[in-house]
Amino acid sequence: MTVVPDSSHLDVDLAVIGAGLAGTGLAASLRQRGFDGTILLLEAGRGPGGRAASRRRRDDSLWRLDHGAPCFSFSQPPQGLLAELWNPLMEKGIVQPDRGLVVGLSAAGSIVDPPDHPLLQGPRFRGVPTMASVPEALLKAAGSKTQGAFGERISSLRREDGWWCLSGQRRARSLVVTGNLLAHPRSLAMLGWRDVPLRSAVPLHVDPCFDAALEQISEMRASVRWNLMLELPRCSDHLPRQIWLTPEAQAKFGIERIVLHRQQDHRLGLVVHGLDDGSPITPASQPGLLVEQESRQRKALTELLLPWPELAQSLALARCLGVMRWGASQPLDAPLANSLQWCESSAVGFCGDWIAGPGFGMAEGALQSAVDLATELI
Numbered sequence: 001m002t003v004v005p006d007s008s009h010l011d012v013d014l015a016v017i018g019a020g021l022a023g024t025g026l027a028a029s030l031r032q033r034g035f036d037g038t039i040l041l042l043e044a045g046r047g048p049g050g051r052a053a054s055r056r057r058r059d060d061s062l063w064r065l066d067h068g069a070p071c072f073s074f075s076q077p078p079q080g081l082l083a084e085l086w087n088p089l090m091e092k093g094i095v096q097p098d099r100g101l102v103v104g105l106s107a108a109g110s111i112v113d114p115p116d117h118p119l120l121q122g123p124r125f126r127g128v129p130t131m132a133s134v135p136e137a138l139l140k141a142a143g144s145k146t147q148g149a150f151g152e153r154i155s156s157l158r159r160e161d162g163w164w165c166l167s168g169q170r171r172a173r174s175l176v177v178t179g180n181l182l183a184h185p186r187s188l189a190m191l192g193w194r195d196v197p198l199r200s201a202v203p204l205h206v207d208p209c210f211d212a213a214l215e216q217i218s219e220m221r222a223s224v225r226w227n228l229m230l231e232l233p234r235c236s237d238h239l240p241r242q243i244w245l246t247p248e249a250q251a252k253f254g255i256e257r258i259v260l261h262r263q264q265d266h267r268l269g270l271v272v273h274g275l276d277d278g279s280p281i282t283p284a285s286q287p288g289l290l291v292e293q294e295s296r297q298r299k300a301l302t303e304l305l306l307p308w309p310e311l312a313q314s315l316a317l318a319r320c321l322g323v324m325r326w327g328a329s330q331p332l333d334a335p336l337a338n339s340l341q342w343c344e345s346s347a348v349g350f351c352g353d354w355i356a357g358p359g360f361g362m363a364e365g366a367l368q369s370a371v372d373l374a375t376e377l378i
């Protein structure tokens with residue numbers, strides 16, 4: 001769905017690229033603090049959510065699958081301004097503590113304790129009824145002066161007379177980027193772009209803060225996840241929510257974890273979180289890589305699900321719903337320093353789970369960086 005602002009709203013105070021947790025969290029946090037300007041969220045996906053989106057199906061109105069993040073992980077209970085954003089969602093029941101069972105699986109196929117991973121160390125929450133409910137609620141909390149334009153991938157940016165010029169003659173006084181592809185050279189190979197859009201918009205040496213931010217971003221490495229999605233028939237209620245492979249098992253199978261998502265009618269969604277094997281991703285290579293991932297992961301599942309005979313047997317009846325490539329911006333390396341989150345003279349800001357902080361690489365980081373940036377912008 002694309003919501004195109006009418007001609008009277010072609011100029012906005014703030015454009016935010018990306019309607020994941022960071023983009024929607026930023027808009028909601030700004031409103032909480034009295035920001036009265038117009039906000040336009042531009043999002044490549046079909047709706048809000050980003051990596052915390054939920055997959056729906058046209059042929060099956062009941063189906064909802066958390067096909068990216070299965071929960072919101074925090075290093076500690078939300079505090080301060082982050083709690084002010086999060087607690088109303090808790091009070092409305094849109095987020096609830098995630099009590100789903102998490103188990104580990106060894107390379108030898110035994111059920112063991114889950115590995116010691118930052119995503120599992122602190123409190124975890126789930127969106128109700130699905131993960132996407134949270135970014136949807138944040139977008140709603142951002143009020144009527146916030147508009148979303150979905151299904152729009154921004155691939156070029158221009159800065160002119162103090163305005164950020166976006167596609168379709170839209171302009172914004174300030175710009176916030178929540179993913180880092182628009183600033184990172186990997187977009188050239190991966191998406192076939194001719195230049196790094198943010199770099200060409202503001203020439204070198206015009207804004208030292210902006211130059212420093214782009215330099216740090218260009219040094220970040222990124223990883224992808226190949227998530228295979230399956231529909232399984234009705235299964236009993238006594239299954240884990242997440243099956244995390246131990247580091248040895250991850251190396252053996254190229255899989256991080258398996259997530260089970262019970263549907264309203266007791267069918268089961270199963271998502272395999274496949275790890276990056278470093279194959280170069282280009283528009284030409286991607287279709288072949290998706291096919292390879294599906295066949296590799298389905299084969300691995302026959303071995304990995306053996307400790308759960310009910311699941312292993314239902315694999316023969318599984319319907320494949322495709323493979324999703326996730327998270328080119330999933331950070332592995334050094335995060336962006338907080339001091340570079342807002343570049344005043346170019347009126348551009350950054351937020352997302354790739355900004356420095358204890359929640360780096362997880363939901364907490366996306367939301368905390370949004371709240372921090374909102375403080376700068378107010």
Ligand SMILES: Cc1cc2nc3c(=O)[nH]c(=O)nc-3n(C[C@H](O)[C@H](O)[C@H](O)COP(=O)(O)OP(=O)(O)OC[C@H]3O[C@@H](n4cnc5c(N)ncnc54)[C@H](O)[C@@H]3O)c2cc1C
Pocket residue numbers: 017018019020021022023042043044045049050051052067068069070071072073074119152153154155178179181182225227273326327329330351352353354361362363364366
């Ligand atoms: C497979 C997987 C499992 C995960 N598991 C967990 C977990 O267990 N716990 C946890 O806390 N976190 C987990 N995460 C991480 C969590 O999903 C992220 O930290 C969080 O969703 C990041 O939110 P964000 O808004 O920073 O980024 P994103 O969700 O990536 O949002 C950025 C948005 O920007 C859009 N965008 C980017 N470039 C453009 C462009 N040029 N034009 C238009 N739109 C653009 C993208 O489409 C995207 O919607 C997981 C992530 C993945 C991929």
